[in-house]
Amino acid sequence: MPSAFITGITGQDGSYLQELLTGKGYEVHGWPSAECDITQPDVLRVALQQSQPDEIYHLAAQTHVGDSAQAEAVTMAVNFQGTKNLLETAQREAPRARILFASSSEIFGRPDEVPQTETTPINPVNPYGESKACATEAVRAARAAGCYAVNGILYNHESPRRGPNFVTQKICRAAAAIARGEQSELKLGDTSAARDWSDARDIIRGMWLALQAEAPGDYIFASGQTHTVQNVIEIAFEAVKLDWRKHVIIDESLFRATEPRQLIGNPSKARAVLGWEAQTTFHELIVEMMETAM
Numbered sequence: 001m002p003s004a005f006i007t008g009i010t011g012q013d014g015s016y017l018q019e020l021l022t023g024k025g026y027e028v029h030g031w032p033s034a035e036c037d038i039t040q041p042d043v044l045r046v047a048l049q050q051s052q053p054d055e056i057y058h059l060a061a062q063t064h065v066g067d068s069a070q071a072e073a074v075t076m077a078v079n080f081q082g083t084k085n086l087l088e089t090a091q092r093e094a095p096r097a098r099i100l101f102a103s104s105s106e107i108f109g110r111p112d113e114v115p116q117t118e119t120t121p122i123n124p125v126n127p128y129g130e131s132k133a134c135a136t137e138a139v140r141a142a143r144a145a146g147c148y149a150v151n152g153i154l155y156n157h158e159s160p161r162r163g164p165n166f167v168t169q170k171i172c173r174a175a176a177a178i179a180r181g182e183q184s185e186l187k188l189g190d191t192s193a194a195r196d197w198s199d200a201r202d203i204i205r206g207m208w209l210a211l212q213a214e215a216p217g218d219y220i221f222a223s224g225q226t227h228t229v230q231n232v233i234e235i236a237f238e239a240v241k242l243d244w245r246k247h248v249i250i251d252e253s254l255f256r257a258t259e260p261r262q263l264i265g266n267p268s269k270a271r272a273v274l275g276w277e278a279q280t281t282f283h284e285l286i287v288e289m290m291e292t293a294m
């Protein structure tokens with residue numbers, strides 16, 4: 001029976017990944033998102049010694065881009081030092097384990113190339129992007145040193161399990177609450193912001209496929225299309241037959257100091273090498289999130 005170790009197992013991605021791997025017959029070990037302190041080498045050493053995983057999925061992180069401006073030191077400690085700690089400990093305690101790191105489109109920030117590929121230069125524009133950029137380079141260095149280490153360069157991915165602070169879930173939960181008469185307004189930041197959104201379940205299937213390839217490499221997992229926050233609002237309010245104009249309020253305090261630009265991923269390599277294909281469209285995803293929110 002293959003075994004896997006997942007950091008951040010109780011998060012959106014970790015929970016779906018646990019289900020996927022269990023269904024494939026894996027023995028799954030994991031650290032809950034709130035409890036795992038990836039910056040503590042001793043705790044990690046014991047966890048890896050006990051689980052002796054064939055595959056490690058490193059998902060635990062400070063994942064809020066907006067919050068990273070106020071929490072720069074914590075973001076860097078968890079996302080970068082934590083990843084280095086995991087790489088070093090895994091190389092010692094579980095040297096045959098294949099490692100997937102959940103990297104992010106935010107490493108590209110304001111990229112020279114649109115859409116981005118695995119070789120697009122890194123150019124982050126906020127502390128979150130910087131922390132993921134440093135960690136991505138650490139994963140590449142571990143691979144150059146002989147470790148089976150992979151960056152899954154993940155663009156935005158959502159699901160009914162998405163945390164309430166991310167914009168898709170914030171909109172869906174608010175539209176549902178307004179439809180039930182529990183609230184009347186929804187405050188948002190920049191609704192013209194565009195992202196390349198996918199279904200989280202498609203993305204985690206990609207993570208698994210990435211560790212089954214013969215040789216390690218980096219992979220972009222993205223839809224290759226962008227939509228705006230405004231598009232999310234329209235689909236969500238349409239699902240409950242409400243006029244969004246009567247409820248959505250723009251709150252300038254929710255704007256971010258630096259927004260990345262034109263983050264669109266080219267998933268051609270994942271398609272060609274791994275046979276990865278997304279199964280859910282953006283519209284289907286938001287409608288499903290609305291159904292769950294209702």
Ligand code: GDR
Pocket residue numbers: 062063064065066103104105106154155156157165166167168170187188189190191193194195229254255256259
């Ligand atoms: P993001 O996701 O920062 O792209 O990071 P988020 O859903 O937080 O923001 C998407 C866009 O929506 C705009 N926006 C708002 N965002 C939030 N959270 N709340 C608001 O009220 C609001 N109004 C407008 C934002 O400015 C932004 O442009 C996600 C995370 O999952 C990261 O961990 C991951 O690495 C990247 O996706 C890829």
